[in-house]
Amino acid sequence: MSLDVAAIRRDFPIFAAQPPPFHYLDSAATAQICRPAAEALLRFETEARANVKRGVYRLADAATRAFEEARARVARLLGGVDPREVVFTSGTTLGLNLAAHTLAPRLGPGRRVLVSVLEHHSNLVPWQLVCARTGAELVPIPATGDGRLDQAALEARLDRRTAVVAVTHASNVTGAVTDVARVAAATRAVGAVLVVDGAQRIPHGPVDVRALGCDLYAFSGHKMFGATGAGVLWGRGELLAELPPFLGGGEMIARVTFAASRFADPPHRFEAGTPPIGPVLALGAAAAWMTALDWEAVQAHERALTRRLLDGLAALPEVRVLGPADPEARIGVVAFTLEPHHPHDVCQLLDVRGVCTRGGHHCAQPLMAHFGVEASVRASLALYNDETDVDALLEGLAFVRSQLG
């Protein structure tokens, strides 16, 4: 069954709001919000707002119930896990920092953290900071020439000194999808904890985190058709139960005195302060919306678009694609350079044609260094894109060359 893209697009208010031409190819930076998420957000903020977890009056009680229902919806998107394993955060970055800080007690001199060179800065800098603080060693896992995780190199580096392995499920530059199950098996064999950055993978379909075998899995609502301001850190219950708190504040305690505080059970232990309630409800609505889709059709559609894009770029001799050539091994996040032009100049001129792309290092400077470039242009596809978007980009590149010579 093929995907009814027009129907999907009707679920996204932006396409009615933005005058054509509007070719949004920057979903890896932030995806657009789907209508159910926008409605949940607006309804809560303007018509039904109350703080959660504390109030007993009807409005507060309803807010708490809606908040916990959002947790249950996310749990379903993640393969039907226990909702108590779903920790709400303000985004992937906070989730990964939470992971690094709460795993810090397991680090120290002689211990190692393995981080792939594919990582977004959000899954590298927190480990750098925590290694600097604890004296643990930060070990890079190299990438292959076409920008995938080098599995063999990872396995060669894994030994009993390894406390943590941190990898991305899908690269925000090369689009490469990591075989997390294989990484998980190797990680488990040495008794280390596997932290996965799911920010780019989750917008492309539900993820069964238990089947993957990882320990912690982070992602952002705004990249999966929810609102800005909320994200998720999923954690294996057995691990979460052992982790100390990260942020201190309201809602994460069992009892506080000046002498000592006792902390609540997960997930509340990790949810200090008033959560981003509206954005969490939007995330829950987006998760439910996603869960109801026919993902075989969506993925076939995205794969076809990715192939069209890769084929079109391959026909341009000035273009160098950073990432795997095979659309089966990747998501539709496609970074490339257009010699001899600077990515910012390319993006700026693409915008003249209504084509929204991103230029820069994409918060992945080590990976840029791996490819020997400082920056690149990135076009990233989501389920609401269609052929006209891809073709507008390809025609746009011809326009750029006509302008810049």
Next chain:
Amino acid sequence: MSLDVAAIRRDFPIFAAQPPPFHYLDSAATAQICRPAAEALLRFETEARANVKRGVYRLADAATRAFEEARARVARLLGGVDPREVVFTSGTTLGLNLAAHTLAPRLGPGRRVLVSVLEHHSNLVPWQLVCARTGAELVPIPATGDGRLDQAALEARLDRRTAVVAVTHASNVTGAVTDVARVAAATRAVGAVLVVDGAQRIPHGPVDVRALGCDLYAFSGHKMFGATGAGVLWGRGELLAELPPFLGGGEMIARVTFAASRFADPPHRFEAGTPPIGPVLALGAAAAWMTALDWEAVQAHERALTRRLLDGLAALPEVRVLGPADPEARIGVVAFTLEPHHPHDVCQLLDVRGVCTRGGHHCAQPLMAHFGVEASVRASLALYNDETDVDALLEGLAFVRSQLG
């Protein structure tokens, strides 16, 4: 000039949405959102969404400009400070944790952190955690019998060992407003850093942070008529420049390699990852809306309501108010007990009358212990409340007694 409360109420969509009777007296937990904030949020999320700080296409450029305009608006609300001193966070709790973590290098054995017993857990637990980690000593600053900061006791405890003083600008239980300028002078005299929790004070009018003389000032958007999910940590520029980063990730770096990372200047150094863009724009819109109000009239209105509430409660022999009796010394956050009833039972029955109040320890267990109670009922006023709200509460208490005997 007296305040046109009906006009204010029209600026809050909730009052049209909720069927009467609806007496919202829980603004200290979360205030309602004003229309400009809701509109800024919705417009961004549904019609103009793009990530900030990175994109060059028009939509992204407009998002970045709106984001920085929100920063400028907050800077104006804070007495016209330099916008680069405004750090966006996900809320007060994150802001105070940021303060604790980035000041941690100044702590250690022999160093002291003075924290008042009035503090919300958000301004206590982070200091507990960081003291436990660094070996610094956590020293309580006691409260007076009527729940104000004991200034003399604070001054007696201040000496050269003191690295940090953390106090609330207004208590979320007693409503007492702290004389921060006096605390600041004493703190400065010993070379310590003054961290102020402004969460409860800021909804009651603009704050000139430079005039207060504090070093760091935290608050939440959702308590000042913005959306859930965003907050502010203001910091003196000279101090921010010296502080190390807290969260690692995108947007807070100057350059990243595996060997080492260099960090961006403030405020970006402290804003890792995609910020809660929609909630930040709502916060900015709320700040602008607040800045335009006649605060003399608003404060006179709030004071009159507070007096009416305190007088009404004083007439009930079963009621014990926790906090100063003088409406000039406090904001309209009024916690009380109704003997012999449990606060949750009281709140639940008040809800039957459409009166929304909060029962519990209000995330201030040390202060509850100071008063010798476990929990209390709290009614908290904002500028959109009027006499009918106060009277409904007072009548509601009679109803509670009729039900529970």
Next chain:
Amino acid sequence: MSADLYHEAILAEARRSEGAGRLDRPDAVVERDNPLCGDRIRIEARIEEGRVRVLRHTTRGCLLTRAAASLLAREAPGRTPAELGRLADDLARWLAGGGAPPAPSLALFAPVRTVASRHDCVLLPFRAAAGLATPGDDGVPPRAR
């Protein structure tokens, strides 16, 4: 509506406060808080052949918690702590909307089902009793203290 919560049977059960007090040399003791409000229950039990024989409680709490503690004191004798744990789980499930009340006496909490934020008030005594299996346990993992 939420006035229904305070119907006569609940008020009466809270007032009755069956099992209030302490034991002389209890076989097991457990204390547990409701983090929402600082409410606290202390449960002491005499246990024979793995089964609760007598249960006493000291309860600081709202009417719902006090009624629940009173009912717990009546329901506990003859059950093992593990069975009380299952009773707590069944009670939680029923309050959240599923199935039938796990014991006839607990049916009086039916109006609480619509008020999610009060479920913990009802559950506190039962969850605490489940902890009798591991004396001293207050439900917080040691490393997280």
Next chain:
Amino acid sequence: MSADLYHEAILAEARRSEGAGRLDRPDAVVERDNPLCGDRIRIEARIEEGRVRVLRHTTRGCLLTRAAASLLAREAPGRTPAELGRLADDLARWLAGGGAPPAPSLALFAPVRTVASRHDCVLLPFRAAAGLATPGDDGVPPRAR
């Protein structure tokens, strides 16, 4: 619209790349990044009596940064690093919407004013030049590294 950014004068200035290269024994050197894209400029200067005499730059950047570096090389001689800092501030202010271009040659950046995200591209060379006062400074406070 944003095609205006790439009008002939900017393209020509970027191509001209006045002052590209290095100096033999510079009196001051500064390097600075654009964190957005990893662009980098290295500036070397001969300074006499506090004033820049010759300025050379090695610029890896977009057309706007390269045009700005070229203009900097033309504007710098005769100014002190502090004056260049003020020039950078004035340029930033003008780009953000206030006043007149701080030097006639810089007027060619007028179309950039509507594209806030590119202001840093134009400012990078000027901000870097301001750092000539404190050789080695790359604008990041030492404690924060």
